[in-house]
Amino acid sequence: MLIGEVARRSGVSARMLRHYDSLGLVRPTGRSDAGYREYSGEDIRRIFHIESLRSLGLSLRDVKRALDDPGFVPSELVDDLIRQARERIASETELLTRLRRINAADPAGWEDVLQIVALLQALGSKSAGKRQRAALSSAEEVPVPVEALVEAVLSEKDPHVAGALRWALARSGESGLALLAEGLGSPVAEVRKRAVQSIAEIPDGEATALLRDALASPDIVVRGYAALALGARGVADAVPALIDMVVAGTNDVDAADALSTLASRPALTDRIATGLVDRLGHDTAEPFARRRLTQALADIPGTTASRALADLSHDEDRAVALTATYLLGMRDER
Structure with a gap:
């Protein structure tokens, strides 16, 4: 032929x-x-x-x-071909992601495209300073696609850069909340923590609903950040989690402050005081937990807290009794 x-x-x-x-x-x-x-x-x-x-x-x-x-023998060569194919797929996937993000930013011209590309590259820089500047400039110049900001904040280890990224996300509104909600379900504890921290800085609205849901998280860190953020927003659902934080000694000072803020609302005053007193009488309450609970009663107004402190001034635990006596004296001076 x-x-x-x-x-x-x-x-x-x-x-x-x-x-x-x-x-x-x-x-x-x-x-x-x-x-x-x-x-x-x-x-x-x-x-x-x-x-x-x-x-x-x-x-x-x-x-x-x-x-x-x-x-x-083909096995070694085939293994090498698999590795090369995976590298090509990863490279093409990265390119596709970058193109989608540029398209999502709806650039008006090539100058905008170039600025977006520069910001995306800066967000992936090894330099913390460059990443931070990119985060800060993203809300002032051509905005970085929110998907890129979420990806960056969920992987950022530098606290200063993370703060800048959370600020940029908060400026972008609620558009990144769905992606942050996925972060709450990550198998990686640090990612879950970064996700709830970011949600906590986004103003009321859907963010508050997500934080309420986070109160049921099996991750104690996620529950804690959600409770503190909700307490600052005046959400009563946070009260049980905040009391748990006082008992556990996890950010207990911040939790006590949040309870004090919530207790300024008459409808919550007795509920919070009663919740603290109930935990004081719990059989499993350890000595240090009882002392923290006693201290938390200090800034809770009303007669329920005052009566509890009066009873605690005669407590068998001398440290608790002295703390309660001191706090009663402070209340009388107000």
Whole structure:
């Protein structure tokens, strides 16, 4: 079969067949009387084998090795091809993500595109200073797509850069909340922590609803940040979690301050005081937990807290009794 017919049947161009011949990959078995290449059935089978191996990503050199070396073991080469394919996929996925983010920013012209690209590159810089400047400038110049900000804040380890990123996210409104909510469910504890911290800095609205949901999180850190943020917003749902924080000694001073703020609302005063007193009488309350609970009663107004402190001034635990006595004296001076 002449080269033109082989090209038509195999789909491999005559030029490529000549290239295969020059490399020794597949040489036609014979020549016609006129000197044209003639391919046998075995030659054509080899051509199809070559194309099959090329479709896997093998170089022509590796194809020749695979076909000519009887002892050739493909496993190592296939492993290498898998690695290369994964690298290409990761690279293409990264490019696709970058293009989508640029498109989401709705640039008005190429100058905007260039600024967005520069900011995205800066957010991924190894320099904390560059990342921080990118976060701060994102809300003032061409805005960085919120998806990029969320990805950056959930992975940022530097506290100063993280603060700048949370500020930029808060400026962008509620558009990043869905992605941050996914972060709350991450298997990585640090990611969950960064997610709830970011949500806490976004103003009331859907963010408050997410923080309420976070009160039921199995992660004590997430529950704590959510409770503190909700307490600052005057949300009564945070009271049980805040009392738990006082008992556990986890950010207990901040939790006590939040309870004091909430207790300034008459409807919550007795509820908070009663909640603290109930935990004081709990059998499992450890000595240090009882002292923290006593201290937390200090800034809770009303007669319930005062009566509790009066009773505690005679407590068997001397540290608790002295603390309660001191706090009663402070209340009398007000």
